[in-house]
Each structure stands twice: as C-alpha cells, then as structure tokens.
Amino acid sequence: MTREPMRDLEAARARLTIEWSDSRTSALMVRGRSRLRRRRRALGLALAVTAIALFAALGGRLAAGPGGVAIDRPHTRPQPQRMQPPLPMPASRQAPAGTPRAPAVTGFSVVAESRDADVRVRRSGRDAGAPASVDLVAGAARFEAVTASPRRLELRAGSVAITVQAWVFSASRAGDAIELAAVRGPVQVWVEGEEIVLVEGARRRFAPRQAPPARPRPRPSPAELASVDRLLTEVDAARAAGDPERAVMLLERVATEYARAPEAGLAAFTRGRILLEELGRPRLAASAFARAAELDSRGRLAEDALAHEVEAWHRAGDAAQARDRARAYLQRYPDGYRTERVRQLAGLP
Amino acid sequence: MTADLRVTSRLHDVAPRPSLAVALEPSLTDDIEDLFRCYAPYVARIGLRLLGRRDEVDDLVQDVFEAALLGLRQLRDREAVRPWLAAIAVRKARGQLRRRRLLRYLGFDRDEDYLEVADAGATPVERQLLAAVFRALDDMGADLRVAWSLRHLDGEDLQTIAELCCCSVSTIKRRVELAHALVMEKIRDDA
Numbered sequence: 014m015t016r017e018p019m020r021d022l023e024a025a026r027a028r029l030t031i032e033w034s035d036s037r038t039s040a041l042m043v044r045g046r047s048r049l050r051r052r053r054r055a056l057g058l059a060l061a062v063t064a065i066a067l068f069a070a071l072g073g074r075l076a077a078g079p080g081g082v083a084i085d086r087p088h089t090r091p092q093p094q095r096m097q098p099p100l101p102m103p104a105s106r107q108a109p110a111g112t113p114r115a116p117a118v119t120g121f122s123v124v125a126e127s128r129d130a131d132v133r134v135r136r137s138g139r140d141a142g143a144p145a146s147v148d149l150v151a152g153a154a155r156f157e158a159v160t161a162s163p164r165r166l167e168l169r170a171g172s173v174a175i176t177v178q179a180w181v182f183s184a185s186r187a188g189d190a191i192e193l194a195a196v197r198g199p200v201q202v203w204v205e206g207e208e209i210v211l212v213e214g215a216r217r218r219f220a221p222r223q224a225p226p227a228r229p230r231p232r233p234s235p236a237e238l239a240s241v242d243r244l245l246t247e248v249d250a251a252r253a254a255g256d257p258e259r260a261v262m263l264l265e266r267v268a269t270e271y272a273r274a275p276e277a278g279l280a281a282f283t284r285g286r287i288l289l290e291e292l293g294r295p296r297l298a299a300s301a302f303a304r305a306a307e308l309d310s311r312g313r314l315a316e317d318a319l320a321h322e323v324e325a326w327h328r329a330g331d332a333a334q335a336r337d338r339a340r341a342y343l344q345r346y347p348d349g350y351r352t353e354r355v356r357q358l359a360g361l362p
Numbered sequence: 363m364t365a366d367l368r369v370t371s372r373l374h375d376v377a378p379r380p381s382l383a384v385a386l387e388p389s390l391t392d393d394i395e396d397l398f399r400c401y402a403p404y405v406a407r408i409g410l411r412l413l414g415r416r417d418e419v420d421d422l423v424q425d426v427f428e429a430a431l432l433g434l435r436q437l438r439d440r441e442a443v444r445p446w447l448a449a450i451a452v453r454k455a456r457g458q459l460r461r462r463r464l465l466r467y468l469g470f471d472r473d474e475d476y477l478e479v480a481d482a483g484a485t486p487v488e489r490q491l492l493a494a495v496f497r498a499l500d501d502m503g504a505d506l507r508v509a510w511s512l513r514h515l516d517g518e519d520l521q522t523i524a525e526l527c528c529c530s531v532s533t534i535k536r537r538v539e540l541a542h543a544l545v546m547e548k549i550r551d552d553a
Contacts, residue, residue, distance in 0.1 A: 018491065018549050019514075025491045026515050028484035031410045031419060033403040041402070041420060042395060045427040296396055 061199055061210050068212050118145045118156075120164040126183060127152040135169065136362060144176065153185030155196065168193075172221045172344055176203040190220035206337070233273040241267055241274045248280075257291045260284075268304055278309030282318050289325050299325035299334070316342075320351035327358040335359045397434075398427055401444055405451045411515040412455035412508060414479050414496040425454045445525065452508060452526045459504035466500070474500070491549070498548030502541055509534050510541035 119137050130152030136145055146167035158164040158180050165178040171189040180198035184191055193202065195211040202209045204219055211217055233241070244267050251259040264287070267280035285301030288294045302322035306315045319342045326335035339359030343352065356362070402423055409422040429450045437446055465471040476493040484492070495515075499507045508527060512518045513534075520538070524531045 018546065021487070021491050022495065022514060025480070025484065025488035026411075026517070028480040028488050028492065029407075029411050029515060030481045031403075031406050031416065032481075033406050035399060037420070038399050038402040038423075041424045042398065042427055045424045045431065048424075049428055049431060294396075 057201075057208065057210075061201070064210060064212055065199060118147055118166065120145060120158060120160050121166060122157045122159050123147075124155045124157075125152065126155050127185070130154050136167070149184055149186045149191060151186050153183060155181070155183045157181045172347075173219050174204075174340070174344060175219050177201070187218065188220075190218050192216065192218050233271065233275075237271055237274060241271045241276055244271075245276065245280070248283075252287075257287045261287050261292070265301075268301075268308065272308060278305050278312060278314050278318075281305035281308055282314055282321070285318070285321060285325065289321070289328065295325045295329035296331075299329065299338075316346050316349055316351070319345070320349070320355050323355050323358050332360065336361065397443060398430060398447075401447050402427075404444065405447055408448060408451045408516065409455060410479070412452065412511050413458060414476055414499065415474065416478065418458065422451065422454055422458065426450045429454070445522075449526050449528075452512070456504045456508050459507060463504065494549050494552045495545060497552075498545045499541075501548065502544055506537050506541040506544070509537035510545065513538045514542070514545075 118134055123132055125132070131150035132152075132154050133148040133150055134145070135148055144165040144167050146169065149168060149170045156166060156177075156179070165176060167174065167176050168184055168191060169175075170186050170191045173189065173191055175191060175193070177184075177193070177200060179195065179200035181196040182200050183194045183196050186192075193200065193211065194216045195213050198213055200211040200215075202211065202217070202219075205222070209217065244263050248260045248263045248267075251257070251263060261284050264280045264284035267274065268277050268284065271277055281301050282305035285298045285305060288301055289298035299322050302318045302325060306318035306322070309315050309318070319338065323335050323339045323342060326332075326338060336359045339355045339361055342349065342355050343361070346352070349355075405423050405426050406419050409419040410416065413419065413422065426447060430447060433450075437443065462471055474496075476496040477489055479496055480489045480492045499511065502510075505527070509523060512523045512526065513520070518526070520531050520534050523538075524534045527534060
C-alpha cells in the first residue's frame with residue numbers, strides 16, 4: 014500500500030466485480046415470485062381469519078358486499094375460529110321431494126335445490142391439478158365438500174366463470190349471472206383474477222362484466238397521420254434491410270406515440286409478430302399483442318391479437334399466463350375461429 | 363378499413379429476414395422480467411459494493427426484484443427504471459446493514475475479514491486494501507457507510523447519491539466527509 018490510499022483505492026475498486034449470469038437472475042426471480050406468492054397467501058389467510066373473528070365478535074347483521082343485500086341472521090351460533098368439516102345437512106335444508114338429483118362431482122356432494130336445477134359436469138376433477146368444473150345451466154344447487162379440507166370447483170353460467178373454494182355453498186342461476194351463498198364456512202371466490210372472500214351467510218351475485226360504453230376515438234390530426242406515414246415507411250425500409258430490431262422500435266413508436274391513428278393497433282400487432290417470429294422474444298411479443306388488442310378492442314384485430322398472445326405465452330413457457338389468456342379468449346370469443354388452437358396451446362379441454 | 367388494408371400490405375408483404383437477436387431495451391409496457399434481467403447485474407454490483415459480502419448479494423437482488431414486482435405499475439418513465447432499481451437496492455442494502463450492525467452489537471454477527479470481497483484478478487495489495495476498507499466501514503453507521511461507499515467505491519456523484527438516499531446534497535457531503543475521515547484513520551492504523 015502506498016502513502017496515498019485513495020489513489021490505491023481508485024484502482025482497487027475496479028476489483029469489486031461480481032460474475033453474473035442470466036440463469037442466476039432467473040433463479041432469483043423464481044425464488045422471488047414464489048416468496049411473494051407465499052406472502053400473499055398468508056396475508057389472504059390472515060385477512061380471512063380476521064374477518065371471521067370480527068364477524069364472530071360482532072354477530073348480527075352483515076352487509077353482503079358493495080351494493081349487496083343485507084342478510085338477516087335469525088339466530089347466531091358460536092362461530093368456529095378455524096375451518097371445520099361441514100355438519101350433516103339438516104332435513105329442513107334438503108332438496109324438496111321431486112327435485113332432480115344433480116350429478117356427482119369429485120370431492121363434492123351436489124344436491125339440487127330447485128325443481129328446474131340443471132347442473133352439468135364439464136370436468137370431473139379426477140385429474141390432479143385441475144379442479145372439477147360444472148355448468149350451472151338452470152335452477153339452484155347446493156355443493157358440499159366431502160373431504161377433510163375445502164375443495165375447489167369451477168362454476169360456469171353462460172359467459173360467467175368463477176372458481177370457488179369452500180365447505181358448503183349454494184349457487185343459483187339468475188339470467189346470465191350466478192348467485193352464490195356461503196352456507197357454511199368462508200367461501201373463497203376467484204373471478205377474473207380477483208379474489209373475494211364471502212363469510213358464512215353472505216351472498217354475492219356474479220354477473221357478466223358490462224363492456225364500458227364505447228368512446229369515439231379522437232381523430233388524429235393531419236400532421237400526426239403524416240408522421241405515422243413517415244414512420245411506417247421507415248419500418249418498411251428497416252425490414253427490407255433485414256433490421257427487425259429497428260422495425261420493432263419504430264413500430265413501438267407508432268403504437269405508443271400515435272395511439273389515435275388507425276394504424277396503431279396493427280403496428281402493435283406487427284411488432285408482436287416480429288418479436289415472436291423473427292427475434293424469438295415471446296414475452297415482449299405477448300405484451301405487444303396485448304397492446305394491439307387494447308388499441309383495436311372493437312375491431313377484428315383484437316381476436317387475432319389475443320390468440321397470438323396465448324401462443325406467445327406458450328412459447329415463453331409460461332403455462333399459467335397462457336391458460337389465463339386462453340380463458341379470456343374463450344370467454345370473449347366462444348365461437349372464435351382460433352378456439353381449437355387456443356385450447357390446444359393452453360392445454361385446456 | 364382502407365387505411366388498415368394499406369398498412370397490412372406494407373407491414374406484412376416484406377419478407378422476414380434472418381437476423382441476430384440483439385437485446386432491445388425493454389419498455390415499461392414489456393414484461394418486468396425482461397426489465398429486471400437487463401438491470402440485475404447492475405443491482406448486484408451495487409449490492410456487492412454496499413454490503414461487501416458476496417454471499418449476501420443474491421438475497422439483495424431477490425429483494426429488489428420483489429419490490430420491483432410490487433411497485434412497477436407506479437413507474438411511468440422509461441428513463442427512470444435504472445435509478446429506481448438503484449434506489450431500491452440502496453434502501454434494501456441500508457436495511458441489511460442496520461440489521462447486521464444490530465446483530466454485531468448483540469454478538470451474533472460473524473467475524474468477517476473481507477479478504478474475499480475483491481475478485482480473482484486483484485493483487486494481494488488491492489485485496490488487503492479493500493479488506494481494510496470494509497472492516498473500517500463495519501465500524502460506522504449504515505447512513506455514513508452507504509454515502510461513502512456510493513461515492514468512493516461506486517464512483518457516484520453527490521447529487522446522484524442524494525437522490526438515491528432521499529436526502530440533501532449537503533447532508534450527503536457531510537456524511538461522506540465524516541465517513542472518509544473514519545476510513546482513512548482506520549486504514550492508517552492497519553498499515
């Protein structure tokens with residue numbers, strides 16, 4: 014060491030390097046996501062337990078949710094502090110004589126609660142990893158988990174699809190909506206990525222999401238159209254010159270800076286195709302297709318963009334995202350011309 | 363759809379050419395994973411220089427990724443991604459240094475000679491100097507340590523450090539000067 018440690022330090026600090034690799038980043042990201050999931054699960058559980066404890070402490074009335082109906086509880090009984098297996102169904106709550114018997118679903122006992130009850134099994138639930146799935150075509154039915162832990166069930170009615178995890182709940186079809194009532198124990202419901210917890214006795218209606226009223230897109234100015242035209246000419250030149258990276262960059266400018274232009278949606282879509290097919294970057298491609306669907310939400314491009322987004326997630330190896338987007342596609346375009354392909358890519362039945 | 367048809371022909375009719383997949387700068391609308399993959403080595407470098415322990419860098423990078431996952435939607439400016447991640451890394455590292463100092467005070471922190479903090483290319487003199495510096499840094503509070511490390515180990519300017527540490531330039535200047543005197547004194551004692 015010299016007499017001037019700072020000068021030595023200037024040189025020595027260049028030796029403070031760390032070898033880093035993409036695989037190391039990937040491993041850390043997997044660990045990070047997994048830890049976040051665990052934290053969220055623990056938080057959800059803590060909230061549910063707190064809600065149950067509060068409910069037990071307050072007793073009486075409970076609002077069923079925003080805009081929901083307050084439910085009168087004629088009597089209060091001690092609430093369990095933790096989940097317990099369901100009690101046998103009282104005779105008074107059993108289905109009236111003559112009501113049709115609903116088909117059995119793995120893990121659940123299904124009892125029709127109305128004469129017109131029509132429950133059809135889409136997926137039995139015998140395969141591990143996929144919950145049972147039923148179509149509630151008409152009427153009302155009561156579902157009871159017949160296992161030691163609450164079971165998960167996918168419930169569909171028209172375009173509404175919810176996943177329920179519960180001990181005992183009742184579901185009825187009301188038009189295009191599902192009305193759910195938590196009969197015993199808390200009911201966890203997942204709908205369009207959102208998690209809702211219904212405490213025992215609560216009810217909630219799940220209706221198809223209303224599309225927001227269409228807003229006329231402001232017309233782009235002539236100057237903007239000219240800029241878009243110039244950018245697209247550059248895109249052509251870049252692709253002709255074998256420079257897809259530059260084409261992608263220019264297309265992104267069209268899609269973000271000139272979102273009002275009629276070409277914006279198609280520019281985002283084309284960007285996705287180049288990223289997917291020429292540059293092999295499926296994750297970026299997926300976000301580009303999502304942007305295309307957003308820009309052209311009412312046009313014919315949206316369906317194609319959503320289907321391509323499923324394919325991009327599939328190629329990225331993200332099966333969960335692919336399934337999620339595939340479900341969105343199938344819900345939005347049940348008779349779409351890419352239905353088969355989307356199901357196949359996402360591994361959906 | 364006239365305009366669309368015109369564009370369709372312009373955008374799709376050009377035959378795709380094979381090309382090298384050059385890494386593009388990810389935009390905010392893109393996946394956070396691509397963003398983070400781009401900046402993870404930078405975060406790791408900050409982590410090493412602030413913490414001085416290679417085995418703690420992975421945990422720091424993971425913490426920063428988690429914080430970024432939770433907060434990315436609040437970020438709107440593409441240019442801000444790098445400093446934003448750096449600010450998270452500094453905040454996390456400062457927390458870790460505080461925990462470490464508390465453990466040390468309670469007698470639970472391990473004795474570290476810091477001879478492994480320099481990479482394999484360091485000369486013995488450089489290795490000894492860096493070890494002495496990190497041992498000196500262990501004796502001071504997290505705020506002083508972070509300010510000095512960012513200035514003299516990472517080479518950041520005072521304005522940037524002030525932004526990363528969320529305090530004024532004059533505060534940073536004062537911290538760096540105070541920490542510098544302590545580090546120099548310790549190095550001279552070691553020599």
